[in-house]
Amino acid sequence: MFHTEICDLLGIKYPIIQGGMAWVATAELVAAVSNAGGLGIIGAGNAPAEAVREEIRKTRSLTDKPFGVNVYFMSPFVDEVMKVIIEERVPVVTTGAGNPGKYIPNLKEAGIKIIPVIASVALAQRLEKMGVDAVIAEGMECGGHIGDITTMALVPQVVDAVKIPVIAAGGIADARGFLAALTLGAKGVQMGTRFICSKECTVHENYKQAVIKAGDRSTVVTGRPTGHPVRVLKNKLSRKFELLEEKGANPKEYEALGAGKLKAAVEGDAEYGSLMAGQIAGLVNEIKPVKEIIEEIVNDARVLLDGMVSGKKWR
Amino acid sequence: MEILDRVKKIIADQLGVDEDEVVPEASFIDDLGADSLDIVELIMAFEEEFDLEIPDEDAEKIKTVQDVIDYIKNHTS
Numbered sequence: 001m002f003h004t005e006i007c008d009l010l011g012i013k014y015p016i017i018q019g020g021m022a023w024v025a026t027a028e029l030v031a032a033v034s035n036a037g038g039l040g041i042i043g044a045g046n047a048p049a050e051a052v053r054e055e056i057r058k059t060r061s062l063t064d065k066p067f068g069v070n071v072y073f074m075s076p077f078v079d080e081v082m083k084v085i086i087e088e089r090v091p092v093v094t095t096g097a098g099n100p101g102k103y104i105p106n107l108k109e110a111g112i113k114i115i116p117v118i119a120s121v122a123l124a125q126r127l128e129k130m131g132v133d134a135v136i137a138e139g140m141e142c143g144g145h146i147g148d149i150t151t152m153a154l155v156p157q158v159v160d161a162v163k164i165p166v167i168a169a170g171g172i173a174d175a176r177g178f179l180a181a182l183t184l185g186a187k188g189v190q191m192g193t194r195f196i197c198s199k200e201c202t203v204h205e206n207y208k209q210a211v212i213k214a215g216d217r218s219t220v221v222t223g224r225p226t227g228h229p230v231r232v233l234k235n236k237l238s239r240k241f242e243l244l245e246e247k248g249a250n251p252k253e254y255e256a257l258g259a260g261k262l263k264a265a266v267e268g269d270a271e272y273g274s275l276m277a278g279q280i281a282g283l284v285n286e287i288k289p290v291k292e293i294i295e296e297i298v299n300d301a302r303v304l305l306d307g308m309v310s311g312k313k314w315r
Numbered sequence: 316m317e318i319l320d321r322v323k324k325i326i327a328d329q330l331g332v333d334e335d336e337v338v339p340e341a342s343f344i345d346d347l348g349a350d351s352l353d354i355v356e357l358i359m360a361f362e363e364e365f366d367l368e369i370p371d372e373d374a375e376k377i378k379t380v381q382d383v384i385d386y387i388k389n390h391t392s
Contacts, residue, residue, distance in 0.1 A: 098351075101370075101371030119352065126358075126359060130371075148352075
């Protein structure tokens, strides 16, 4: 059930992908997701290439299943990280915050599947022409760096515009979101926030508890004037960002305030750390093992789907 | 129609700016309010209008209206 083209493309059991969150998606979480039948993705973030290599090798020691690395295009180490990925023969690469066009030929030559995260129809079409294997259409409900369009509006428009499979991301954390995404024409989903609150995720308990505590209106978007807006949970740091915005600060001041704050959050500073999370955080109320998260989604989706036809109530 | 006029029309349509603002020295990002996704759309529109393929390496170098005009002149017969 729910076996899609994405499962065949990536060699996975369920079409569920874990977002490559910088600092958050480490080998432990990645391997747990891949072992549970999804696709785990290491978040390379701003890490230097050799640190990424270590994480790749550690992941390999924990799973023999396919996994990926997310390359963040605002990192100063993109060239070196791409080189490591090719040397280590990582099965899948996802990319974010930029256009991966010029790396596509080398990745393809190495037999690596390439799946860019996109937030517009035009970029999806352009990347399809360059030969990417699939795209992740990510709506602005997601945590971290965001685009302008919601998942509900973006996914079907991308699905209609390209022939390659589309994976939906942003605002998905349970079977309802999963099924909705498939209904919009996606062949799989990527989730980030849901996996932060997994047993295997190595972020500090304070970060997880902040997500658990979050409600529907707990996230804010900071840094809009810089052209790189980021969604985070409201806290003292996000308030500082708002004050910068009010006084019309320049991009350097944003950069200075943001530097090292995601790492701080991952290490437990819930007040002044950058607690990246999506709008769906309000739906995430429990820390569970990864396997349970994934299986619950697939099993519930089946019940839900049957219920739509038979009228039987879900839960 | 002249290349300049066709380019102007595309830019004005895509970015919702007045054609008068689309002067050769105007930068897409700094003067015309475009973001990186707008530029992808513009590049695709130029490709279609002028029957071109603009690879990413070249697209990255296109910053102003004049850059586009030069590119089109050099890559069409």
